[in-house]
Amino acid sequence: MRKKLFLLILSCLTTLGLSAQGRWFNDKDLTLTGVYYYPEHWDESEWDRDFKKMHDLGFEFTHFAEFAWAQLEPEEGKYDFAWLDKAVGLAAKYNLKVVMCTSTATPPVWLSRRYPEILIKEEDGTILDHGARQHASFASPLYRKLAYRMIEKLAEHYGNDSRIIGWQLDNEPAVQFDYNDSAEKAFREFLKKKYVNIKALNDAWGTAFWSEVYSSFDEITLPKRKQMFMNHHQILDYRRFAAAQTNDFLNEQSLLIKRYAKNQWVTTNYIPNYEEGHIGGSKSLDFQSYTRYMVYGDNEGIGRRGYRVGNPLRIAFANDFFRPVQGTYGVMELQPGQVNWGSINPQPLPGAVRLWLWSVFAGGSDFVCTYRFRQPLYGTEQYHYGIIGPDGVTVTPGGYEYSQFVNDIKELRKHYKPRQLMPKEYLARRTAILFNHENSWSIERQKQNATWNTLGHVEKYYKALKSFGAPVDFITEDKDFSAYPFMIAPAYQLADDELVSKWIKYVENGGNLILTCRTAQKDRFGRLPKAKFGAMLNRLTGNELDFYDLLLPNDPGKVVMDNKVYKWNTWGEIIKPAQQATVLAKYTDEFYEGAPAVTTRDLGKGSITYVGVDSQDGALEMDILKKIYPKNNVQILDLPFGVTMEYRNGLGIVLNYSDKPYQFDLPKEAKVLIGKPLIETAGVLVFSIAK
Incomplete structure (x- = not known):
């Protein structure tokens, strides 16, 4: 009941125009800059010096108690906030606000030893143990009870403290694939609630196949994901359940804190693993935040030294994914310099840290925070840079770049203008990418081609949009499609007639929709409809899909558009287009040479383009979009990659x-x-x- 009431209030505030951004942040500040600090890691005699240095470098807030459960509750039921009170007081002395964190990522050893049933059990039977982090099961009722008790004490103590601006829940909460007894029991309850009776479950999972039929929910166990040919409909539901466990755990923390919090926001810091399915699922959070590290040994950057700068789209993609969820976002951890956990951990290129800060800002963030202020002397992250080196006084190169960014922002505040002020030609390019993680889940179990990459397929279109200088939002089906002149739904495999009807309405009312291969081929349970292949889209595209083909990566096929040849191998659909459709690209080889691969047609006031093939390098996708925007009298840029x-x-x-x-x-x-x-x-x- 409490949860329903809160969501109703939140909905009313949103209706009144009080978005997360407007409610919690002053737009005139542009962005706030903060830094993690762990008082429990350092002698109290050094705290005052450290907070003064934070202030002198320009930081505006700091971040406490992320991994401090053992210090907050040294014995079960006995709490100690005196040390944290002192740290909060010293931060305030130097005009530093505080983000308080729940410490649920690191349960104390007394909890792990006294209640071993709360520990995660992996699929192979390995039981995680104390000594690392994230080893407790979100599905364990006992663990939740103990965690909520600690959080309530913390919220009761600091919820009415004006020095605390907000709360971060847990740390980088992920979706747990946990196989302990509590998780299995919770999975059965999840299924009972969803399907009500076992017949409905059997129908949804297609258990008539291979003699998989269940006679009761008690016979169902957690699916063995590593077991070859395990029922993928069951795995689809398991992934829904696992994501829901993480979301529920965060929701309950948030609602508990809000019993006591006065004018304090609540968020968490997700790793942008977009396909895990939990980001945006905890509705009681005030907004979403993420963690981003750019240089850690891969070579996704451009040129010989690109590994020192990082992937040009890595921050932009996260900005455009997190911002649309609730209208604002922050970055809780941004790399300050060299890290310790990558395959190879190089120094960033001089200027790269500042570049990342501006990349976060460019997407519309309201704050950016870095992990961490001081490089640790012990523990797993000894080689992880901070703003200050291990001596506690020397500013690192990244520390100076953070300070430069803070000073630049303070100067820009003199030039403040409303956030919504943007050029008309920029807004005319506004594009939505329709995204549902469940499409990736479904495709992953039946890729059909080992070289297929669902997120890579999405990124081909995203890369083109960034080249155009287009503002992009990743959105879900509950958003208002009409707010976007252009919409792309890449490999949107799971669909229903309701969604197709919504697409038709969007196009008829003037929207320009681009659908790609593998779209609307299955229902929401991951089953093929009792119809011709791909028929769910026929009334929208006017096409019929004859069949699809898959080729070897070392012997790709070719399609041609405007006399330009493009290679493909992962997925290609052979299309029978409607008479009123225009064929944009055709296959030039194999036994279906000359068959259409890409079509477009006008429908009502808008247009629908269907791209039935996935090119190897994204050049085809880029060139198709280059046709669509100018056709609608929308100017696009031609920025080079990077x-x-x-x-x-x-x-x-x-x-x-x-x-x-x-x-x-x-x-x-x-x-x-x-x-x-x-x-x-x-x-x-x-x-x-x-x-």
Whole structure:
């Protein structure tokens, strides 16, 4: 009942225009900058010096108690907040607000030893143990009881403290694939609630296949995901259940804190594992936050030294995914320098840390925080850089770049304009990418081609949009489609007639919809409809899908569009188009040479384009989109990969992740505020735009 009442209040506030951004943050601040601190790691005699240094470097808030359950509750039922009170007081002395964290990622040893039944059990039978983190089961009622008791004490103590601006729940909470007894019991209850009777479950899971029929819910166990040919409908429900466990755990923490919190927001710091399915699922959070590390040994960057700068789309993608959930977002952990947990841990390129900060800001964030202030002297992360080195006084290169960013933001506050002020030509390119993690879950169990990559398929379209200088939102089906002139639904495998009808309405009312291969081929249970292959889309696209083909990666097929040839191998659908459709691309080889691969047609006031093939390098996807936007009289940019541009608060922000300088053509009447139009690698240009 309490949960329903809160959600009703939240809905009313949203209706009144009190978004998360407007309610919790002052737009005139542009963004706030903070840093993690662990008082329990350092002698109290050093705290005052450390907080003064934070203030001197320009930080505006700090972050406490993330992994401190053992210090907060040293014995079961006995609490000690005196040390934390002192740290909060010293932070306030230097005008630093505090984000308080629940410590549920690291249960104390007394809890693990006294109640071993709360420990996670992996699929192979391994039981996780004390000595690391995230070893307690979200499905354990006992663990939740003990965690909530500690959180309530913490919230009761600090919920009415004006020095505390907000709360972070847990730490990087992930979806647990937990096989302990509590999880199995909870899974059965989840299924009983969803299906009511066992016949409905058998029908949904197709258990008539291979003699899998169940006579009662008590016969069902957690699916062995590593077992070959395990029922993928069952695994689909298991993944829904697992995500729900994480979401419920966070929801209950949030609602508990809000019993006591006065004008304090609640969030958590997700790792942007978009396909796990839990991000955005905890509705009682005030907004979403994420963690992002850019340089850790991969080579997703551009050029020989790209591994020192990072993937140009890595932060942008996260911004565009997290922001639309509730209208604002923050970054709770952003890399301050060299890290310790990657395969190879190089130094970032000078300027890269500042580039990442501006990348977060460009997407519309309200705060950015870095992990951590001081490099630790012991523990798993000894080689993880901080703002300050291990001596406690020396500022690291990344520390100076954070300080530079803070000073730049303080200067830009003098040029404040409303967040919504953006050029018309920019807003005209506004595009939604419709995303549902369950499509990835379904495809992953039946990829049909080992080289298929669902998220990689999505990124081909996203990369093109960033080249166009288009503002992008990743949205879910409950959002208002009409807010976007363009919408892309990549590999949207699980669908129903209701969704197709919503797409038709969107197009008829003037929207431009791009659907791609593997879309609407299965129902929400992951079953093929009793119809011709792909028939769910026929009334929208006007096409019929004849069949699909898959090729070897070392012997790709070809499609041609406007006399340009593109290679493919992962997935290709052979289309029979409607008479009124225009064929954009055709196959040029195999036994279906000349068959259409891509079609488009007008429908009502809008258009529907169907891309039935997944190219190897994304060039086809880029060129298709280059046709659609100009056709609708929308101007697009042609930024090289590695250069991105966004607008917010009357500011244009251009970022260069590429390995060569880029000359940006400033709009008329624009005034350079930071940087130069010739942007060096890891450089930033910020300019004001005319009203």
